[in-house]
Amino acid sequence: MLWMLLLQVLASCLWLGHSELVKSFESSCPQFFFREMPPNEALEPQKPAWICQRYKNQYYFATLYDRKMRIPVYSAYIYQPGPGKRPKTWLVEPQLIGLTCPKTMEKEWTLIKRYNVSLEDLIQSQAVLHDYKNLTGLNRGHLNPNGHHDDYSSRRATFTLTNIVPQDEKLNGGAWNNYEQQTMIRRTQGCITTYVIVGAVPGNNYIAKGRVNKPSHLWSAACCVVDNNYIKAWAVIAENDKNQVQLLTLGELEDTLTDLYGRGQVSLFDSDCPRE
Secondary structure: OHHHHHHHHHHOOOOOOOOOOOOOHHHHOHHHOHHHOOOOHHHOOOOEEEEEEEEOOEEEEEEEEEOOOOEEEEEEEEOOOOOOOOOOOOEEOHHHOOOOOOOOOEOHHHHHHHOOOOHHHHHHHOOOHHHHOOOOOEEEEEOOOHHHOOOHHHHHHOOEHHHEEEEEHHHHHOHHHHHHHHHHHHHOOOOOEEEEEEEEEOOOEEEOOOOEEEOOEEEEEEEEEEEOOEEEEEEEEEEOOOOOOEEEOHHHHHHHHHHHHOOOOOOOOOOOOOOO
């Protein structure tokens, strides 16, 4: 009888709060960061989860997730835009539920039906689709946008709710979209490899009856390798209730984030990435 009970516990991906996704990005998926160096500890929330975003047994980007706010702190990826269809299916992160769950992102329905995960356990572990229903003036905003990837699998991997924040819909479809689709193309001319980190500063407002934080700001920083002797960088920040994006140097963004987060000096990239 006891053995059957243990099997049932294992099958339902329990052990909430004890899941260890990865210990650090340096050792698990460093390839998404310039010189394999992720941002420093000044961005870490009270309840962090380091996720190597995995879809169909391949890693596509890295996300530092805030379990308490139920939004990503940042997502880091390599900029590789290309034509392709926009996925429609939203995914969640099983590892946030428990140690025995799959290590690759799945649909909510698949977790509940195939892996015997309860809807309650899923809801407790992260943001779910229902949290983003019936929003007014907000929509699901990607940190790592699907349009910055060149094949369907990598695009679909960005459609995980651990990569999504409640974003002002005018900003998402306006100035932020212009930055993602136009400014990035211009700025990356001549780049061999462009490393990008996009983040969200937690705000004072919430959606879904206080479950999911609405960020006060969205920000993005890029470090571009042109050749062995030349590296360039740029950054932007936007208030999450205005359709405006401010272009900054990397150093200016780091100083701004230092003030906004209040946890010490922020460093987003290795020191070889220029701050001016």
